[in-house]
Amino acid sequence: MSYQHRIVITGGAGFIGSHVVRLFVNKYPHYKIINLDALTYAGNLENLKDVEQAPNYQFAHINLLDADAVQQLLVAEDVTGVIHLAAESHVDRSILSPLDFVYTNVIGTVNLLEAAKKRWAGQYEGKRFYHVSTDEVYGALGDTGLFTETTRYDPHSPYSASKAASDHFVRAYGDTYGMPTVVSNCSNNYGPYHFPEKLIPLFINNIIHGKPLPVYGDGLYTRDWLYVKDHASAIDLVFHKGRQHDTYNIGGFNEWKNIDLVKLLCQQMDEKLGRAPGTSEQLITYVKDRPGHDRRYAIDASKINQELGWSPSVTFEQGLSETIDWYLTNTSWLESVTSGAYMAYYETQYKNR
Ligand code: NAD
Numbered sequence: 409m410s411y412q413h414r415i416v417i418t419g420g421a422g423f424i425g426s427h428v429v430r431l432f433v434n435k436y437p438h439y440k441i442i443n444l445d446a447l448t449y450a451g452n453l454e455n456l457k458d459v460e461q462a463p464n465y466q467f468a469h470i471n472l473l474d475a476d477a478v479q480q481l482l483v484a485e486d487v488t489g490v491i492h493l494a495a496e497s498h499v500d501r502s503i504l505s506p507l508d509f510v511y512t513n514v515i516g517t518v519n520l521l522e523a524a525k526k527r528w529a530g531q532y533e534g535k536r537f538y539h540v541s542t543d544e545v546y547g548a549l550g551d552t553g554l555f556t557e558t559t560r561y562d563p564h565s566p567y568s569a570s571k572a573a574s575d576h577f578v579r580a581y582g583d584t585y586g587m588p589t590v591v592s593n594c595s596n597n598y599g600p601y602h603f604p605e606k607l608i609p610l611f612i613n614n615i616i617h618g619k620p621l622p623v624y625g626d627g628l629y630t631r632d633w634l635y636v637k638d639h640a641s642a643i644d645l646v647f648h649k650g651r652q653h654d655t656y657n658i659g660g661f662n663e664w665k666n667i668d669l670v671k672l673l674c675q676q677m678d679e680k681l682g683r684a685p686g687t688s689e690q691l692i693t694y695v696k697d698r699p700g701h702d703r704r705y706a707i708d709a710s711k712i713n714q715e716l717g718w719s720p721s722v723t724f725e726q727g728l729s730e731t732i733d734w735y736l737t738n739t740s741w742l743e744s745v746t747s748g749a750y751m752a753y754y755e756t757q758y759k760n761r
Pocket residue numbers: 418419420421422423424425444445446447448449450451452470471472473492493494495496497498512516540541542543571593594595596597598603
């Protein structure tokens with residue numbers, strides 16, 4: 409079969425990537441979707457069980473640091489589009505091992521840009537290189553204000569510094585070589601397949617097991633939460649309709665202080681587990697703060713709303729409830745990803761807090 413588009417989605421075995429792969433495989437049977445993923449601790453092919461047999465889906469087990477393999481894939485598949493999500497994505501791990509973030513997020517991104525530049529060799533008609541990034545590159549907000557597409561970059565963690573560097577490289581390839589790039593910067597996602605090192609799935613797992621809920625610092629840090637399927641639908645729009653060399657901020661219009669979110673999560677979990685109201689809240693434990701912790705993130709998503717007609721479709725209460733239900737149903741997924749190496753990470757991260 410000849411496909412209209414042949415798209416490499418990197419990081420497709422991870423949390424957001426798996427939702428993007430699923431959306432594209434199902435919605436665009438006339439596109440070939442190639443999932444390039446190294447399968448690090450965060451990558452899991454179980455996340456894609458329901459699409460792995462689809463005729464327009466292919467998995468390529470490649471590390472972005474293997475520049476030759478990346479180049480060969482783009483040539484062999486005559487790739488017309490790239491949606492780049494692969495990254496080291498957890499702030500706490502970046503504090504423990506910054507270099508891993510430089511390798512994958514910076515060098516890996518440049519390897520991918522180089523491979524696309526060579527493959528397309530200036531023939532950019534019908535091509536697109538889409539880089540998926542984060543609002544953390546903008547740094548921290550005070551009590552008021554929102555991040556817009558023109559907010560100055562001010563990253564504070566090794567993770568956000570590495571993502572900022574990768575954003576700059578992508579834009580530099582657009583400016584210098586004319587590569588048809590587009591970038592989006594999104595707020596905190598949540599939903600099914602979220603790795604339980606991040607706040608919401610970690611706390612769901614701990615509540616299930618009656619373990620302490622380690623709230624960093626005073627718990628008054630604020631994040632803007634977006635259901636992962638709404639992020640995937642935004643990525644679909646930006647890939648197809650976003651302006652060349654432009655940037656789109658994506659967010660949930662949904663700010664929560666960590667402690668308020670944790671209390672809502674505790675309430676919903678108590679109801680769903682048939683525990684007495686207040687049971688899970690007793691697990692809340694204030695612990696030592698994250699170094700360099702950004703006080704508040706909040707996205708102004710009016711550009712993508714006005715230009716591309718995107719807005720979130722799910723309320724936070726709905727999305728959180730569906731997410732909890734997913735974790736309570738998919739206990740074997742949760743058990744498999746929290747065995748072995750996860751326990752060693754958990755020990756290192758939380759033992760001295
Ligand atoms: P994740 O950690 O769940 O998944 C990352 C994926 O990348 C995994 O499948 C992993 O195996 C793969 N990967 C890592 N290093 C690789 C390498 N060297 N070569 C090939 N594959 C590699 O990440 P996520 O939370 O799904 O985030 C996806 C992207 O979205 C990232 O770029 C992240 O910065 C960005 N983002 C995430 C959020 C969020 O809330 N999770 C919000 C905004 C933006």
